[in-house]
Amino acid sequence: MADHGLKFEIESKTVAEFRSLDKSGELILQPEYQRQAVWPERAKVSLMETILLGYPIPEIYLSYETSPEGEQTASVVDGQQRLTSLLEFLNNKYPLEGLEDETLREKFEGKFFKELPDAVRQEFFQYRFPIRRLSNLADEFVRAVFARVNRVNMVLTEQELRNALLPGPFNDFLKDCAAHQISAKSGVFSGERRKRGGDLEFYAEVFGTCIFGLSNKKAELNERYDKISADFEEYQDRSAEFLELLTVLSDTIKWVGRTRWSNIVDMFTLLHSFWGLREELGKASPDQRTQVRDLLDLFQRAVSVRKRNGENGETASLLESLAAMVDMTVEDVEQIVEEYTSGIRNSSDLGSRRVRSRQLTLVLSTKLKS
Template identity: 75%
Template sequence: MADHGLKFEIESKTVAEFRSLDKSGDLVLQPDYQRKVVWPERAKVSLMETILLGYPIPEIYLAYETSPDGEQKASVVDGQQRLTSLLGFINNKFPLNGLEDDELKEKFEGLYFKELPDEIRQEFFQYRFPIRRLSNLADKFVRAVFARVNRVNMVLTDQEIRNALLPGPFNEFLKDCAEHPINKVSGVFSGARRDRGGDLEFYAEIFGTCIFGLSNKKAGLDERYDKISEDFEDYQDRATEFLALLTFLTENIKWAGRTRWSNIVDMFTLVHVSWGLRNEFSNLDSQRKEQIRDLLDLFQRAVSARKRKGENGESVSLSSMLGMVTEEVDKTIEGYMSGIRNSSDLGSRRVRSQSLRLLIARKLEG
C-alpha cells in the first residue's frame, strides 16, 4: 500500500457547526475541482427529510488547511451537494415540498425552515454529520482523493474527474471556450450538460481534433487531453487562434432561432472544417463573409429539409450559388446526412467534414 503520509481522521459536525463555518467564510463549498450544484429540489427535500427523521447520512470529506497565522479553512472534497442543500434550507431558499413520510408530511409539508416549530429547528441544528477530515494535504492529494472517491461512487462524469486531476492553463482555456458568446447565441449546450462539464469536454475534444485530426469520440481523448494539458505552452498560439475562430463563427453565422449548428454533432463539424479553412476566412472581405454566411445558412436548412423529407428549394439555391449541378449538391447533402448517423464514429465524422468542406471550398474558389 502506498504511503503518502495522508491523515484521515473521523469526526462529526452538527448542522449548527456547518452554519457557523459558512457564516464566518471558513467553509469552501465549491473548490475549483468541484462540479456546479446540480441537485433538483426533490433531492434536496429528501435530504432534509432524512435529517428530520434522524436517519444516517453518508460521511462528508473535508480538507482542512491551517495557515501559519492559525487561520483555518475547510474545503468540501465530497458532500458539496448535501451541504449546499442543507445551507440553502436553513437559509429559507426552498420549502419542504414533496415529503414522503406521512407524519412529517402532515406536519411540515410546504413549510420553510423558519416556519418549523422552535423545538424542531433546535433539534435539526443538533443533527450530526459524519466527517472524514483530511488535514493539511498537498493540493494534488486532495484532488486525487476527490477523483477517487467520486469514481468509486460513480457520481462524476469523466470530464469532472479531468477537471479535478488536471487543473492549469489548458483547463482555463477550456473554460474560456465554454464562456465564449458562441455558446449563448447557438444554444448548443443545455443547462444540464454545462453543469456536468459537457461543454468543457466538447471543447477539449474538438480542440484536440483540430490539432491531431479526427478520431472516434472516446479513442485517444484522455491521451490527447493529458498531452495538451502537460505541454499547453506548445499549443498556446493555436489556442488563441481557436478562440478567434469561435469569434469569427459567432459573427458570421445566421443564428436566428435554433439551426443545425445548435446541435453538438453539427457544431463539431462546423468548427473542425472552419479550423482547416481559418487562414482563408481571415482574408475575406465583408462581401465574401456575407456569401459564406449565406452558404452556411442555406446548407443547414437544406440538410434539415432533407431530414424532414420535405421540399428542398435550399438545395436548388445552393446549386445556383456554387455553380454546381443540383444532383451533385444533393449527393453532397446526402453524404453529410449519412454521417449524422453513428455521429461519433470516425467514418461518420470524416464524411460530414468532407461534405461541408467541399461546398465551402467551392465557394472560396469561385
C-alpha cells in the same frame, strides 16, 4: 500501501456548526475542482427528510488548511451537493415538497425551514454529519482523493474528473472557450450539460481533433486530453488561433433561432471544417464572409429539411438555391446534402465524422477558395 503522510481523522459536525462555518467564510463549498450544484429539488428535500427522521447520512470529506497566522478554512472534497442543499434549506430557498414519510408530510409538507416549530428547528440544528477530516494536504493529494472517492461512487462525469485531476492552462483555455459568446449565441449547450462539464469536454474534443485529426471520441479523447494538458505550451499559439476562429464564426454565422449549428454534432463539424479553412476565412473579404454566412444558412436549412423528410417542393427549392450559390448541379448538391445527413447518424463514429467534415468543407471551399 503508499504512504504520503496523509491524515484522515474521523469526527462529526452538527448542522449548526456547518452554518457557522459558512457564515464566517471558513467553509469553501466549491473548490476549483468541484462541479456546480446540480441536485434537483426532490433530492434536496429527500436529504432534509432524512435529517428530520434522524437517519444516517454518508460521511463528508473536508480538507482543512491552517495558515501560519492561525486562520483556518475547510474545503468540501466530497459532500458539496449535500451541504449546499442543507444551507439552502436553512436559508429558506426551497420548501419541503414531496415528503415521503406520511407523518412528516402531514406536519411539514410545503413548509420552509423558518416555518418549522422551534423544537423541530432546534433538533434539526443538532443533527450530526460524519466527517472525514483531511489536514493540510498538498493540493494534488486533495484532488486525487476527490477523484477517487467520486470514481468509486460513480457520481462524476469523465470531464468532472478531468477538471479535478488536470487543472492548469489547458483547463483555463477550455473555460475561455465555454465562456465565449458563440456558446451563448448558438445555444448548443443545455444548462445540465454545462453543469456537468459537457461544454468543456466538447471544446477539448474539438480542439484535439483540430490538432491531431478526426478520431473516434471514446478511443482518443482521454489520451489527447492528457497530452495537451501536460504540454500545453506547445499548443499555446494554436489555442489563440482557435479562440480567434470562435470569434470570427460568432460574427459570421446567421444566428436566428435554433439552427443545425445549435446541435453538438453539427457544431463539431462546423468548427473542424473551418479550422482547416481558417487562413482563407481570415483573408476573406466582407463580401465573401457575407456569402459564407448565406451559404451556411441555406446549407443547414437543406440538411434539416432532408433529415425530417420535408415536402418535395420545399426540398427542391432549397437544393436549387444552394446549387446556384455554389455553382454546382442540383444532383451534385443533393448528393452532398444526403451524405452529410447520413453522417449525422452514429455521430461519434469516425467514418460519420469524416463524411460530415468532407461534405461541409467541400461546400465552404466554393466561396473561400474561389
